[in-house]
Amino acid sequence: MDTKLEKNSVAISVRNLTVGYGDEPIIENVSFDIYTTQIAAILGRSGCGKTTLFKAAIGLVEPTRGEVLIGAENVECVAESQCEEVMKKVGVLFQSGALFSSMTLAENVAFPIQQYTDLSRKTIEAIVMLKLAEVGLAGYEAYLPNELSGGMQKRAALARAMALDPEILFLDEPSAGLDPVTSAELDRTILQINRSMETTIIIITHELESIFSVADRALMLDKTEKGIIADGEPKDLRNSTDSRVRNFFRRSIPEFLSGN
Amino acid sequence: MEVSSLEQKLEHSRDYSIEVTSRSFDELLIKISGNLTVANSEPARVDIFKSLNSEPLKNVVADLEKVNYLDSAGKALLLQIKSHCLQNRNSFKLMNAPPDTVRMIDKVEPPGAGPGVLAPRPEPGIIAQIGRGFQGIKDNAVQILTFIGAIVYAFGQDITRPGKSNWESLTKLMDKSGTDALPIVSMLSFLMGAVLAFQAAIQLRKFGANVFVADLVSLSICLEMGPLMTAIIVAGRSGAAFAAHLGTMRVNEEVDALSVMGIDPIRYLVSPRILAVALVMPCLTLFADFLGILGGLVVSVISLDLTPKVFFNQAYKVLEVTDVLKGLLKSLVFGIEIATIGCLRGFQVRGGAESVGAATTSAIVTSIFVITITDAIFAVVYHYVRF
Numbered sequence: 001m002d003t004k005l006e007k008n009s010v011a012i013s014v015r016n017l018t019v020g021y022g023d024e025p026i027i028e029n030v031s032f033d034i035y036t037t038q039i040a041a042i043l044g045r046s047g048c049g050k051t052t053l054f055k056a057a058i059g060l061v062e063p064t065r066g067e068v069l070i071g072a073e074n075v076e077c078v079a080e081s082q083c084e085e086v087m088k089k090v091g092v093l094f095q096s097g098a099l100f101s102s103m104t105l106a107e108n109v110a111f112p113i114q115q116y117t118d119l120s121r122k123t124i125e126a127i128v129m130l131k132l133a134e135v136g137l138a139g140y141e142a143y144l145p146n147e148l149s150g151g152m153q154k155r156a157a158l159a160r161a162m163a164l165d166p167e168i169l170f171l172d173e174p175s176a177g178l179d180p181v182t183s184a185e186l187d188r189t190i191l192q193i194n195r196s197m198e199t200t201i202i203i204i205t206h207e208l209e210s211i212f213s214v215a216d217r218a219l220m221l222d223k224t225e226k227g228i229i230a231d232g233e234p235k236d237l238r239n240s241t242d243s244r245v246r247n248f249f250r251r252s253i254p255e256f257l258s259g260n
Numbered sequence: 261m262e263v264s265s266l267e268q269k270l271e272h273s274r275d276y277s278i279e280v281t282s283r284s285f286d287e288l289l290i291k292i293s294g295n296l297t298v299a300n301s302e303p304a305r306v307d308i309f310k311s312l313n314s315e316p317l318k319n320v321v322a323d324l325e326k327v328n329y330l331d332s333a334g335k336a337l338l339l340q341i342k343s344h345c346l347q348n349r350n351s352f353k354l355m356n357a358p359p360d361t362v363r364m365i366d367k368v369e370p371p372g373a374g375p376g377v378l379a380p381r382p383e384p385g386i387i388a389q390i391g392r393g394f395q396g397i398k399d400n401a402v403q404i405l406t407f408i409g410a411i412v413y414a415f416g417q418d419i420t421r422p423g424k425s426n427w428e429s430l431t432k433l434m435d436k437s438g439t440d441a442l443p444i445v446s447m448l449s450f451l452m453g454a455v456l457a458f459q460a461a462i463q464l465r466k467f468g469a470n471v472f473v474a475d476l477v478s479l480s481i482c483l484e485m486g487p488l489m490t491a492i493i494v495a496g497r498s499g500a501a502f503a504a505h506l507g508t509m510r511v512n513e514e515v516d517a518l519s520v521m522g523i524d525p526i527r528y529l530v531s532p533r534i535l536a537v538a539l540v541m542p543c544l545t546l547f548a549d550f551l552g553i554l555g556g557l558v559v560s561v562i563s564l565d566l567t568p569k570v571f572f573n574q575a576y577k578v579l580e581v582t583d584v585l586k587g588l589l590k591s592l593v594f595g596i597e598i599a600t601i602g603c604l605r606g607f608q609v610r611g612g613a614e615s616v617g618a619a620t621t622s623a624i625v626t627s628i629f630v631i632t633i634t635d636a637i638f639a640v641v642y643h644y645v646r647f
C-alpha cells in the first residue's frame with residue numbers, strides 16, 4: 001500500500017465484523033482500516049456482500065459481531081446526540097439515489113443543511129446552488145426528481161450526500177445504470193470532491209473503468225471466503241496471483257466454467 | 261487533515277477577521293483571514309455586508325490568502341457577495357484563492373434578487389384553481405369511463421378465453437379480502453347489533469314494547485347496517501390495499517412490464533380483484549347480519565328480560581328472506597365498486613411515494629362516498645319496486 005497514505009489517520013475502522021441475515025453470515029470476521037483522503041473501492045462479484053458491508057458500515061444493519069468506528073465513535077450509536085455527531089461526518093449516496101420524491105432538487109439538498117445548521121435561508125440557498133453546480137446541475141433547482149433522467153438523479157443525490165461537507169462519503173454503485181460519458185463525468189466529480197474537500201470516499205462498485213480511474217485502493221470481497229481476498233492498489237491487483245482476483249480484473253470467466 | 265479536525269475546526273471557528281480597505285476610488289479590498297465555516301458564516305456575513313452597503317459603488321476584490329479553511333458555508337458567503345456586487349452592477353474578483361473555489365464561484369450564476377430557490381412555490385390565482393379543479397374532474401371522468409370500458413373488455417375476455425385468466429390469484433385474493441376480514445367484521449357487527457338493541461330498548465321500554473327490539477335490530481341490520489358496515493371495513497382494508505399495491509407496481513414499472521409481455525394488466529390485476537371482492541362481500545355481509553342479530557339478542561336477554569325464543573320468534577315473523585337478499589344484492593354492488601375504485605386509484609398513480617399515499621387516501625374516500633350514494637339509490641329503488 002502507498003506509504004503516503006499510511007501516514008494519514010484512520011477515517012473508518014472495521015473490526016472483526018460479521019454480518020448476516022438469519023443464521024447464515026454474509027461476511028465473516030472482516031477487518032480493515034480506511035485512511036483519510038483515501039478513495040477506496042470495495043468490489044467483488046454480485047452477491048459477495050458488498051452492499052451488506054456498506055449497510056453495516058453506515059449503521060443500517062446491526063452486525064452479529066464486531067464493530068465499525070468512524071473517527072473514534074461507534075456507528076451503532078446509543079444516544080441521539082452521539083448519532084448526530086457520527087452521521088454529520090458521513091454522506092451516503094444510495095444505489096437508487098433515494099431522493100425525496102415530493103421535494104424539488106433544491107429542497108432535497110437543503111434538507112440536511114436545514115436539519116443540522118442554523119444558517120439563514122439565503123445562505124442555504126447559496127450552498128444549494130454551489131452543490132448542484134458542482135455536480136453539473138445548475139439551473140435544475142426547481143425540478144422534481146421524477147422529472148429528471150437517471151444520471152441527473154444520481155448526481156443530485158450526490159449533491160445531497162455532500163451537503164454537509166462530510167468527512168467520509170459512501171457511494172453505493174454510483175455509476176450503475178449510467179452511460180459511459182455520464183459515468184466518466186461522475187468519476188471526475190468524485191475526484192474533484194476528494195481533492196478540494198479532502199473527503200475520504202468509499203465506493204462500492206464493480207465497474208472496472210471507474211475503479212482504475214478513481215480508486216487508489218481496492219478491497220475485494222469473495223462469496224465463498226465471506227471476507228476480503230485482496231487489498232491493494234487496483235493496478236497491482238490486476239496481476240494478482242489469486243485467480244479469483246485476476247479473473248475479476250481481466251473480465252475472464254473462471255476456468256472451471258469456461259470449459260477449457 | 262486529522263480525523264478530529266471537525267472539532268478543531270469548530271474550536272478555531274470564531275477566529276476569523278475581516279479587513280476592508282479601499283484600494284482605489286472604485287475598488288474595495290476585503291481581506292479575510294482565519295476560517296470561514298458553518299459556525300461563523302452568519303456573523304461574518306453581517307460584518308462584510310455592513311461595509312459593502314456603506315460603499316455601494318465599488319468593485320470588490322476578496323483576498324483569501326490568509327484563509328485556513330473554507331467550507332461550503334464560507335463558499336456560499338463568497339457567492340452571496342458576488343451576487344450583491346452583480347446586482348449593483350459592480351464586479352467581483354477572488355484573489356489568492358484555491359483554484360477549486362474560484363472554479364466553483366465562477367461557475368454558479370448568482371441567485372439574484374428573485375424569491376430564491378427554496379421559496380415556497382406561489383399558489384395559482386383563484387380563477388386558475390377553479391379551472392384546474394374542473395379540468396381535474398373532466399380528466400378523472402374520462403379516466404373512470406376508460407377504466408370501466410377496459411374492465412368490461414377484460415371480463416369479456418375472461419369469459420371467452422378463460423384459459424389465460426389469472427385464476428390462481430383469485431383464491432389468494434378472496435382469502436386476503438374475505439377470510440382475513442372476518443374477525444373485524446364479526447366483532448364490529450356484533451357490537452353494532454348490541455348498541456342498536458341497547459339504544460332501542462331505552463325508548464321501547466317506556467311503552468312496554470320490549471319485544472319490538474327484535475324487529476328493529478333484525479331489519480336494520482339486514483337491510484342497512486350489515487351491508488354498510490361490511491362495505492366500509494372492506495373499503496378500508498382491501499380498497500386501500502389494492503390502491504397501494506397497484507400504485508407501487510406502477511411506480512416500479514411492473515405494470516409496464518406486464519404490458520410488454522403481452523399480458524393485459526387490467527385482466528391480470530384488476531378483474532381477479534373485482535371478482536374476489538364481489539364474491540366475498542355477500543358472504544361477509546351474511547356473517548355480519550348473523551352476528552349483528554346475535555348482538556341484539558344478547559343485549560335483549562340481559563337488559564330486557566326477553567328469552568332467546570321470544571326474540572327469535574319475533575325476528576322470524578318480521579324478517580323475510582327478501583330482506584336479507586336485498587342486503588346481499590346491495591353488498592355485491594358495493595364490493596364491485598370498492599374493488600374498481602381501489603384499482604382505478606392505483607392505476608392513476610404517477611410519480612413516486614407521495615402519489616401512492618394520495619391514491620390510497622383517495623381510494624377510501626371515494627369508495628365511502630360512492631357506497632353512500634349507492635345505498636341511497638337502493639333505498640329509493642327498493643321503496644318503489646316490490647320484490
